[in-house]
Amino acid sequence: MSLLTPWFLLGAAAIAGPILFHLIRQAVRERRPFSSLMFLRPTTQRVTRRRKLEDLWLLLLRCLCVLLLATGFARPFFTHNHTPPASAMGSRQLILLLDTSASMRRDGVWEQARSLAKKYLAETAPSDQVAVLTFDREPHTVVSFGEWSTWTGDQRAALAQQRLDALSPSWMGTQLGPALTDAAEKFTDDSPDGKPAGHRELVLISDLQEGAKLDGLQGHEWPAGLRVILEPVAAKSQANAGLEILNPVGDGGPVRVRVTNARDSDREKFQLMWHDAGGTSAAGGPMEIYLPPGQTRTFTAPVLPTGTATAELQLSGGEVNFDNRSFYAAPEAEHLTIAWFGPDAGNDPQTMRYYWQLLFPETPARQVKTVSPVVQGTFSPDVLNQSAFAVIPGRMAPGEISVTHDWLARGKTALFVVTDESSASPLAALAGLPTLNITEAAGDYALLGDIDFTHPLFSEFAGPRFSDFTHIHFWKHRRLDIPPAAQARVLSKFDDGTPALAQIPVGRGNLLVLAAGWNPADSQFALSSKFPPLMQAMLDWSAASAPARFQFNTGDAIPSPDRPGSAQVQWKKPNGKKATLAAGAAFSETDLPGIYTATFGDRQRQFALNLPLDESRTAPMSPDELSRLGVPLQTLTQMPEAKGRQIQIHLQRTELENQQKIWRWLLAGVLAVTFGEIILSGWLARRPIITMVSK
Amino acid sequence: MAIRSLELRARVVVEGFWNGLHRSPYHGFSVEFTEYRQYSPGDDTRYLDWRLYARSDRYYLKKFEDETNLRCHLLVDQSRSMSYGSTGYTKSDYARTLAATLAWFLNGQGDAVGLFTFAKRVREYLPARHRHGQVRQLMLALEREPEGGETNLGEPLRRVAELARKRGLVVLISDLLAPVDELEGHLARLGAAGHEVVIFQVLDPNEIAFDFPGAALFQDVESRREIYLDPQVVRAEYQRKLQDHRLRVQGICHKLGFAFHGLVTNQPLELALNEFLRLRSRRGKRIRRRSPATPPP
Numbered sequence: 001m002s003l004l005t006p007w008f009l010l011g012a013a014a015i016a017g018p019i020l021f022h023l024i025r026q027a028v029r030e031r032r033p034f035s036s037l038m039f040l041r042p043t044t045q046r047v048t049r050r051r052k053l054e055d056l057w058l059l060l061l062r063c064l065c066v067l068l069l070a071t072g073f074a075r076p077f078f079t080h081n082h083t084p085p086a087s088a089m090g091s092r093q094l095i096l097l098l099d100t101s102a103s104m105r106r107d108g109v110w111e112q113a114r115s116l117a118k119k120y121l122a123e124t125a126p127s128d129q130v131a132v133l134t135f136d137r138e139p140h141t142v143v144s145f146g147e148w149s150t151w152t153g154d155q156r157a158a159l160a161q162q163r164l165d166a167l168s169p170s171w172m173g174t175q176l177g178p179a180l181t182d183a184a185e186k187f188t189d190d191s192p193d194g195k196p197a198g199h200r201e202l203v204l205i206s207d208l209q210e211g212a213k214l215d216g217l218q219g220h221e222w223p224a225g226l227r228v229i230l231e232p233v234a235a236k237s238q239a240n241a242g243l244e245i246l247n248p249v250g251d252g253g254p255v256r257v258r259v260t261n262a263r264d265s266d267r268e269k270f271q272l273m274w275h276d277a278g279g280t281s282a283a284g285g286p287m288e289i290y291l292p293p294g295q296t297r298t299f300t301a302p303v304l305p306t307g308t309a310t311a312e313l314q315l316s317g318g319e320v321n322f323d324n325r326s327f328y329a330a331p332e333a334e335h336l337t338i339a340w341f342g343p344d345a346g347n348d349p350q351t352m353r354y355y356w357q358l359l360f361p362e363t364p365a366r367q368v369k370t371v372s373p374v375v376q377g378t379f380s381p382d383v384l385n386q387s388a389f390a391v392i393p394g395r396m397a398p399g400e401i402s403v404t405h406d407w408l409a410r411g412k413t414a415l416f417v418v419t420d421e422s423s424a425s426p427l428a429a430l431a432g433l434p435t436l437n438i439t440e441a442a443g444d445y446a447l448l449g450d451i452d453f454t455h456p457l458f459s460e461f462a463g464p465r466f467s468d469f470t471h472i473h474f475w476k477h478r479r480l481d482i483p484p485a486a487q488a489r490v491l492s493k494f495d496d497g498t499p500a501l502a503q504i505p506v507g508r509g510n511l512l513v514l515a516a517g518w519n520p521a522d523s524q525f526a527l528s529s530k531f532p533p534l535m536q537a538m539l540d541w542s543a544a545s546a547p548a549r550f551q552f553n554t555g556d557a558i559p560s561p562d563r564p565g566s567a568q569v570q571w572k573k574p575n576g577k578k579a580t581l582a583a584g585a586a587f588s589e590t591d592l593p594g595i596y597t598a599t600f601g602d603r604q605r606q607f608a609l610n611l612p613l614d615e616s617r618t619a620p621m622s623p624d625e626l627s628r629l630g631v632p633l634q635t636l637t638q639m640p641e642a643k644g645r646q647i648q649i650h651l652q653r654t655e656l657e658n659q660q661k662i663w664r665w666l667l668a669g670v671l672a673v674t675f676g677e678i679i680l681s682g683w684l685a686r687r688p689i690i691t692m693v694s695k
Numbered sequence: 696m697a698i699r700s701l702e703l704r705a706r707v708v709v710e711g712f713w714n715g716l717h718r719s720p721y722h723g724f725s726v727e728f729t730e731y732r733q734y735s736p737g738d739d740t741r742y743l744d745w746r747l748y749a750r751s752d753r754y755y756l757k758k759f760e761d762e763t764n765l766r767c768h769l770l771v772d773q774s775r776s777m778s779y780g781s782t783g784y785t786k787s788d789y790a791r792t793l794a795a796t797l798a799w800f801l802n803g804q805g806d807a808v809g810l811f812t813f814a815k816r817v818r819e820y821l822p823a824r825h826r827h828g829q830v831r832q833l834m835l836a837l838e839r840e841p842e843g844g845e846t847n848l849g850e851p852l853r854r855v856a857e858l859a860r861k862r863g864l865v866v867l868i869s870d871l872l873a874p875v876d877e878l879e880g881h882l883a884r885l886g887a888a889g890h891e892v893v894i895f896q897v898l899d900p901n902e903i904a905f906d907f908p909g910a911a912l913f914q915d916v917e918s919r920r921e922i923y924l925d926p927q928v929v930r931a932e933y934q935r936k937l938q939d940h941r942l943r944v945q946g947i948c949h950k951l952g953f954a955f956h957g958l959v960t961n962q963p964l965e966l967a968l969n970e971f972l973r974l975r976s977r978r979g980k981r982i983r984r985r986s987p988a989t990p991p992p
Contacts, residue, residue: 035872042922
């Protein structure tokens with residue numbers, strides 16, 4: 001028999017009380033009425049100590065009552081059905097799932113986790129099948145079931161522990177849900193003999209931080225017989241706050257930073273301060289911010305010196321430092337050149353050019369410049385080559401067509417607006433078609449009828465709120481008769497069934513053909529709210545302009561800054577390591593926070609990679625959250641504030657005691673003994689005592 | 696004391712002795728006519744009604760109800776000390792039953808019986824009479840619960856001497872647990888008035904043995920005074936003092952020619968009655984012996 005709270009047995013010392021009371025003769029309090037005291041003389045009353053105990057049975061009952069009460073409070077329980085240690089339970093499959101996310105870098109957390117894992121390894125029996133997995137953003141296998149079974153029995157634990165020693169926490173976020181489901185599937189996948197094991201244990205050693213992602217747990221079918229044992233590890237210090245620089249919208253604008261303070265933090269005041277690449281503090285001093293625990297707010301960071309390309313924003317005021325810096329890479333403004341073929345003047349509202357140049361106002365992120373490739377009456381191919389996009393309003397000189405065709409074939413995109421029947425010849429030449437028939441459409445006006453919303457150009461309008469194009473009247477339009485050889489894709493049609501917008505592939509590029517102009521004589525298209533987004537979608541789709549990101553999280557793949565077909569891109573990591581990738585290939589070795597530099601041609605672009613902000617939410621997650629999502633937890637073996645294995649053993653003992661509830665029987669015994677004591681003391685008190693008989 | 700009715704208790708006791716044991720030493724003054732009875736040979740001719748014979752030529756005997764000259768006053772102590780008892784009933788119960796028994800007995804043989812109940816002073820007084828309903832009234836007076844108070848023997852005896860002017864028998868039933876310094880004077884006054892006095896001292900067995908287990912606070916039921924007593928320590932002295940007290944009362948009685956009889960409440964009442972009759976018989980002989988000049992009836 002064991003005791004859950006043995007210190008309550010000290011209460012048994014209270015039996016000294018009854019013994020003492022039975023030894024001490026108290027002052028006589030019994031009154032006896034007597035007829036007359038005329039013959040009596042008072043005797044001296046004395047308080048004496050008895051030489052021997054009187055009313056021994058009464059004393060025994062009282063002592064027994066105290067003993068039972070003390071034993072009951074000590075909460076005894078039998079340990080014969082105690083769960084045996086893991087090493088004594090025979091064959092089993094055990095997976096140690098070790099958290100290596102960035103939050104495990106906190107003081108003492110990783111050491112706790114590794115020692116726990118080693119302890120589990122040391123307790124394994126020779127018949128056990130063990131695998132060791134780690135996870136951060138993705139799960140990784142350290143020791144598989146297959147490897148474990150190939151090792152000899154006496155070396156298994158030592159070899160696995162060696163591999164554990166080589167591990168260290170990464171700088172990634174925590175994807176707990178996928179890690180759990182992936183580890184659970186290992187039981188069946190990696191079972192060496194293929195037989196389902198009856199006893200499966202998945203030991204999750206993690207700080208169980210609140211910011212861990214639990215995707216994929218809901219509704220997951222867990223293998224039969226699986227028990228997930230939580231082994232939470234806790235940091236010594238809990239005052240943690242983290243920050244994340246939001247993706248800047250353009251250079252020169254204010255930098256916004258999102259700061260989160262952990263729910264269990266005891267700090268509320270923090271400071272934000274810029275450091276340059278060399279680590280020196282920027283001028284201006286720190287900025288004080290106030291953030292209560294458990295909250296996340298967005299602040300405007302201190303103003304950066306003009307022209308700063310990269311910097312590091314430092315958050316101070318917390319005790320945990322792994323997530324106290326966020327790197328910043330200034331976005332580069334995009335300079336786009338669009339070639340405009342044609343004589344249209346920009347100041348005539350009756351022309352298409354007038355509306356086109358109003359489409360792309362200059363912003364800090366992008367500057368769009370529309371130029372004519374004809375310089376001083378002479379076509380300049382260089383201008384066209386430097387352009388990202390081209391608009392051809394109906395007519396082209398014969399010398400321009402071939403150059404533009406080649407330009408298109410290299411992967412560019414141009415918009416050809418059919419203005420009249422004479423546009424057929426240059427259009428056919430550009431598209432590489434022998435002939436193309438264009439006729440002026442008759443009738444009152446036309447509307448856009450059939451629209452292919454699956455195409456990227458129209459996908460933004462796919463929603464029912466935006467898909468109404470019927471208010472755009474086309475007073476004039478042309479009937480395009482595109483031969484099948486053109487392999488054209490009609491993106492929209494007029495209500496008479498003729499193509500309104502078609503995509504004709506030219507080499508690696510595309511030629512978009514619009515059968516009506518947006519000048520007021522042709523249509524109301526330029527007045528429509530659909531016009532700017534559709535033109536912007538053309539620009540984006542043609543890859544002339546893409547929304548550039550310069551802020552990433554660790555683990556994210558950085559898209560190539562250069563389009564495919566260009567020269568190779570050389571990448572440089574924050575630790576100085578270099579890698580060369582083909583243009584267009586994303587860079588995925590983003591395992592460190594910091595500034596990544598991509599060099600392509602004679603240009604250079606810098607990207608900032610930071611920890612995900614969720615990793616800073618280090619307050620412990622309630623294990624109930626996992627239970628709610630259906631994770632088959634064995635028991636809450638250890639709370640985050642618990643220390644070491646003793647707490648787990650204590651909880652197991654508590655559960656045993658809670659099942660047996662022997663204290664109830666002891667309490668019933670106390671009641672029975674008390675009842676007996678009352679009867680006995682009452683009987684003793686009624687013994688021969690003279691009482692008055694009153695009538 | 697199992698019988699609740701005092702009258703019934705007295706009757707039960709008396710009937711056990713109702714076998715003609717008693718004869719009145721004072722009979723002979725028959726003045727109250729009761730009935731005529733035809734003469735039969737052997738009858739005393741002194742009682743022939745000659746006037747009736749003259750009128751009717753028949754011999755009739757005149758029957759007269761005997762009238763005794765005994766007037767008995769029962770003095771019953773109802774002080775709080777009498778409410779003590781260790782035998783399931785109190786000394787007061789015992790005393791009242793004794794008084795009722797005597798009253799029933801004396802009334803049965805034609806004596807006039809009166810009653811005084813007292814504590815510190817006289818509470819109830821019934822003049823000694825022999826008439827119908829006297830015993831019932833006496834029983835009712837005895838059955839009234841005593842109010843209690845301290846024992847004072849002087850005042851009741853003085854009142855008896857004042858109220859009972861004709862000589863008679865005075866029976867004092869008390870525990871006599873009071874100072875007896877003035878007792879002799881009051882009793883002598885009764886004796887001087889021609890009263891014959893019989894004293895019954897009623898005590899509880901515990902009052903005699905004083906055998907209590909363990910020390911306790913003993914409370915005087917009359918004065919409510921409390922003193923701590925270890926019975927083992929004080930028993931001998933107590934018994935000696937009690938005995939001295941009884942001997943002193945006994946000496947007074949002997950000196951005045953009064954009868955004294957000690958009763959313990961665990962004794963049967965029949966014994967008390969028997970003792971009373973024995974004392975009365977001896978007293979009757981003594982009276983006759985001391986007054987030879989009394990004319991025969």
